[in-house]
Amino acid sequence: MTPRAWIIDPISYSGLAYYDVGLVAGLLANGVRAELLGSDRWLLSSRHDLAVPLRPVFRCTSAGGRVRRGVNYLRSLLALLAMALRERPAIAHWQYLQLLPADLLTVLVLRALSIPTVYTAHETVPWRVRSPVARILLGILYRSVDRIIVHNESDRFELAGAFGIDPKKIVVIRHGDFSLIAAPDMDQQEARAKLGLPNHSALALFFGTLRSSKGVDVLVRAWPQVVESLPTAHLVVAGQPDRDLAPGVLLSLQRLAQGPSTRGTVTVRLEQVPDADVNAYYRAADVVVLPYHGITTSGVLRYAYSSARPVVATSVGEHNTWVIPGVTGALVPPGNADALAVALVQLLANRAYCAALGARALEFGRTHFDWGPIAAKTAALYRELLPTRQRWPR
Secondary structure (H helix, E strand, C coil): CCCCCECCCCCCCCCCHHHHHHHHHHHHCCCCCCEEECCCCCCCCCCCCCCCCCEECCCCCEEEEEEEHHHHHHHHHHHHHHHHHHCCCCCCCCCCCHHHHHHHHHHHHHHHHCCEEEECCCCCCCCCCCCHHHHHHHHHHHHHEEEEEEHHHHHHHHHHHHHCCCHHHHCCCCCCCCCCCCCCCCCCCHHHHHCCCCCCCCCEEECCCCCCHCCHHHHHHHHHHHHEEEEEECCEEEEECCCCCHHHHHHHHHHHHCCCCCCEEEEEECCCHHHHHHHHHHCCCCCCEEEEEEEEEECCHHHHHHCCCEEEEEEECCHHHCCCCCCEEEEECCHHHHHHHHHHHHHHHHHHHHHHHHHHHHHHHHCCCHHHHHHHHHCCCHHHCCHHHHCCCC
């Protein structure tokens, strides 16, 4: 029987599900019998056209209070280990750490069962890892897995230095695009009508979970300057606030939406956006704004490109590599509200120019974030970890 690769994502009810789909589909195309071990609340459960093999191992891990969710998560990990004991997958490839001590123990048990393990560090230090003890546990996990995947060379360097990891154990494999999910041909006016957004305004979009690292505070300071130059411009902030977000940021957002000079120019929707509406938000926009204080790898940037939308982004992390000023958008210094406002005005004042940049961003994303070579490199990594008799055909 052809060996199986498990792509393990405990929170596949989040935006990481878009990455999962691209990876699993790409692996299948490369001859790897891959399947997603995800949540019973998989974000893309209504997308029957995707046809990604999914096993909802993580059940009821997003319902109820924190204790109940934790108990359900532990039960799900025990179910996963029981499956591993019965089925002996060829590879266990983790995408996310939900409860670090339990995740580490699970990885160690999989190793004891002689199942090679791979972990994709979408962030070198996940945002949940805050305490010194958690950082120590993360370092143990990094040393326990067989390979670590990061998405760029700077992350490889940072991870190796911060945790004392052998650089040979860390493999750079890019984050792919969202071409399987996005709808770059969706009509902008239809998208706005669906979401109840202004028909004729130049529109900037901030999308995704609101965290302190994402610079909403800078955007709030910049927007009044944008409206002063472009009174009909409109800003949409759509996403669920994270618990680490300072209460003052949400208060400042509310004041921005209700302020005398900006009232009617801001739409704030603090909720987890249903997958059925995500494409409409990106296509309703003229430009996507990423005012982040720091970033390793950005799914929002890739979704914007796959939606034929340019970005205004801060010059942090991978933005310096993948945002090409005058081609796919604009770069501004982090924390600089004045520079952010100037860049937004320059783009929003010329919607035809935004559309032209968006077309270039779409082509750029297809060229640089194609899942074909990304999945092929991942499959090659799997093959290195397996005995010859267990490898997939090339």
